[in-house]
Amino acid sequence: MRPFLSIRNLSVALKNGGLILRNVSLDVAVGKVHGLVGESGAGKSMIGKSVLGTLPRALQITGGEIWLDGVDLLSIPPAQRRKRIGATAALIPQDPLTALNPTRRIGPQITRRLVDILGWTKADAQARALELLEEVQIADPARVMRNYPHELSGGMRQRILIASAFAAKPKLIIADEPTTALDVTVQKQILRLIADMQARHGSALLFVTHDLGVVSKVCDALSVLYAGKVVEDAQMRRFFCRPVHPYSRALLAATPTYTNPTGSLMPVPQSVIDAVEREVVQHDRRWRA
Amino acid sequence: MMYRIENLHLSLPDMTRKPLLGAAPRIEILKSLTFDVPKGAVLGIVGGSGSGKSTLGRVMLRLLEPTAGSIVFDGTDITHTDEVQLRPMRRRFQMIFQDPMSSLNPRRRVDGIIGGPLRLHGLDGLRSRVDEALDMVGLPRGFAHRYPHELSGGQRQRVGIARAIALRPDFILADEIVSGLDVSSQAQVLNLLEDLVRELGLTLAFISHDLSVIRRLCSRIIVLHQGLIVEDAETAELFTSPKAAYTRELLQAIPLPDPDQPWD
Numbered sequence: 001m002r003p004f005l006s007i008r009n010l011s012v013a014l015k016n017g018g019l020i021l022r023n024v025s026l027d028v029a030v031g032k033v034h035g036l037v038g039e040s041g042a043g044k045s046m047i048g049k050s051v052l053g054t055l056p057r058a059l060q061i062t063g064g065e066i067w068l069d070g071v072d073l074l075s076i077p078p079a080q081r082r083k084r085i086g087a088t089a090a091l092i093p094q095d096p097l098t099a100l101n102p103t104r105r106i107g108p109q110i111t112r113r114l115v116d117i118l119g120w121t122k123a124d125a126q127a128r129a130l131e132l133l134e135e136v137q138i139a140d141p142a143r144v145m146r147n148y149p150h151e152l153s154g155g156m157r158q159r160i161l162i163a164s165a166f167a168a169k170p171k172l173i174i175a176d177e178p179t180t181a182l183d184v185t186v187q188k189q190i191l192r193l194i195a196d197m198q199a200r201h202g203s204a205l206l207f208v209t210h211d212l213g214v215v216s217k218v219c220d221a222l223s224v225l226y227a228g229k230v231v232e233d234a235q236m237r238r239f240f241c242r243p244v245h246p247y248s249r250a251l252l253a254a255t256p257t258y259t260n261p262t263g264s265l266m267p268v269p270q271s272v273i274d275a276v277e278r279e280v281v282q283h284d285r286r287w288r289a
Numbered sequence: 290m291m292y293r294i295e296n297l298h299l300s301l302p303d304m305t306r307k308p309l310l311g312a313a314p315r316i317e318i319l320k321s322l323t324f325d326v327p328k329g330a331v332l333g334i335v336g337g338s339g340s341g342k343s344t345l346g347r348v349m350l351r352l353l354e355p356t357a358g359s360i361v362f363d364g365t366d367i368t369h370t371d372e373v374q375l376r377p378m379r380r381r382f383q384m385i386f387q388d389p390m391s392s393l394n395p396r397r398r399v400d401g402i403i404g405g406p407l408r409l410h411g412l413d414g415l416r417s418r419v420d421e422a423l424d425m426v427g428l429p430r431g432f433a434h435r436y437p438h439e440l441s442g443g444q445r446q447r448v449g450i451a452r453a454i455a456l457r458p459d460f461i462l463a464d465e466i467v468s469g470l471d472v473s474s475q476a477q478v479l480n481l482l483e484d485l486v487r488e489l490g491l492t493l494a495f496i497s498h499d500l501s502v503i504r505r506l507c508s509r510i511i512v513l514h515q516g517l518i519v520e521d522a523e524t525a526e527l528f529t530s531p532k533a534a535y536t537r538e539l540l541q542a543i544p545l546p547d548p549d550q551p552w553d
Contacts, residue, residue, distance in 0.1 A: 039471040040442065154338065183337040183498045184542040188552075191544075210471060213544030217552050240548050254472040255546045258501040258528060265476035265505065 003027035004204040005172055010064035020046055022229040028204040035215040035222035036208045043228035044208045048174040090170040094177040096157035100149040107145035110164045132163040155186040176208045212255045224248050227280045247276045291460055291492040292326035297358035318344050320516040331493045333507035340513040342496050346462045350382055380410045383453035387465040389445035393437040400433035403452045422455035443474030464496045512536050
């Protein structure tokens with residue numbers, strides 16, 4: 001089946017020339033979850049931002065293609081691009097407290113997009129919002145619609161962002177570290193909720209995380225990034241049974257697991273970092289030539 | 290015994306529900322906690338968000354004053370000791386913070402950051418003490434002239450550790466010190482802490498919401514839930530046969546990097 005989101009050789013650079021993404025390619029099919037894994041600064045969030053057109057001003061896309069539902073977003077005029085992205089994609093952000101406006105009630109924050117951008121009537125949007133809050137298992141949705149963000153717990157706020165991401169029935173969801181700010185028991189509920197919602201709506205999901213444990217629970221496939229370069233691209237099960245790239249293996253070994261009786265932790269060895277750095281340098285040399 | 294904590298209570302005024310006139314209602318944060326920290330032990334304090342684990346840490350360091358109960362630090366009762374009397378003792382119990390970016394002054398260089406508390410306690414030979422602390426945490430001495438923004442996350446956390454150990458304390462409280470770090474630097478910082486505890490004979494309390502990072506480090510673990518100790522056990526025992534239902538729930542919620550882990 002044709003992938004719903006297909007990124008081909010995407011390169012992103014700082015305006016002064018420093019490379020942030022190096023020839024990234026990946027595909028996400030409808031109904032599938034693709035994980036983006038890497039340490040901080042690897043550029044995993046920048047892939048999502050490139051797709052949504054929300055890259056920071058200092059960055060620009062210097063090459064490649066982003067195919068969303070059969071259209072190359074980078075080859076159409078910006079106004080059309082924004083319209084397409086708005087109608088087909090949505091983001092579940094990391095920090096629910098900064099993503100919600102503290103001065104407005106929850107209700108309007110969910111319905112505004114439907115009314116202002118998609119032209120729904122207020123009543124329709126209101127009904128849809130209530131339905132969504134129920135879908136994300138919020139008790140007493142009518143009351144929560146009138147609450148302000150600070151009156152709700154972190155888990156509740158994340159549920160609201162999930163509801164609002166699914167509001168316009170997007171075909172592509174980008175989740176950027178959606179559970180990093182939550183503690184483990186709440187994280188489990190939220191991960192299950194995202195997986196349920198994704199399955200029910202049949203959307204394609206791009207899941208950005210630094211946690212390999214989380215990947216093994218929600219993803220079908222994953223890309224491991226280092227310095228903006230995909231070092232390994234794999235089906236989930238294959239990755240955890242037989243990781244190929246030495247950096248992937250080191251990352252797996254460095255992930256703490258409570259089931260390990262000695263509990264010892266292996267930092268990523270300097271030799272592995274040097275080797276992968278060399279790969280990046282080689283890539284840049286080839287790319288510039 | 291480094292710490293003997295008995296029947297510790299803490300309640301704080303709930304300002305969100307304060308009436309216009311009159312006192313705010315108090316909420317109980319810690320409800321009757323009793324435990325000991327033997328000398329040389331590494332105690333893990335685990336719990337979900339809002340369980341009171343950080344508050345407990347702050348009470349142990351007397352950044353907060355308990356409402357009831359007693360805290361005995363190395364034979365001295367410090368439950369209600371006033372700040373002036375407490376100050377000379379503060380050198381003996383230090384803290385490492387969660388977020389090194391907000392706990393290191395961005396306008397000071399590393400030597401100023403590590404030297405600050407040394408100067409405050411009137412110690413001499415600052416230069417050599419700072420160098421020694423940098424050596425112990427495995428940072429090059431040249432880093433003394435850098436600013437925090439010139440360091441990586443793991444290096445910043447090492448500076449936080451260096452600042453705490455430079456005073457040669459008996460006890461260190463580490464509050465979620467690796468939760469903001471990547472797995473590779475997490476492992477380095479934890480291994481470093483383990484070495485330091487052994488070399489310096491430190492007593493350590495390690496607060497974390499993540500049980501998987503503390504198995505190696507801690508000899509004993511207490512699990513907090515809604516301000517109560519729900520389990521207090523030897524580390525191996527806690528992992529192999531957790532007694533409290535909440536501990537089991539916490540353990541089962543940890544996503545292991547293993548696709549075959551049961552997850553429902």
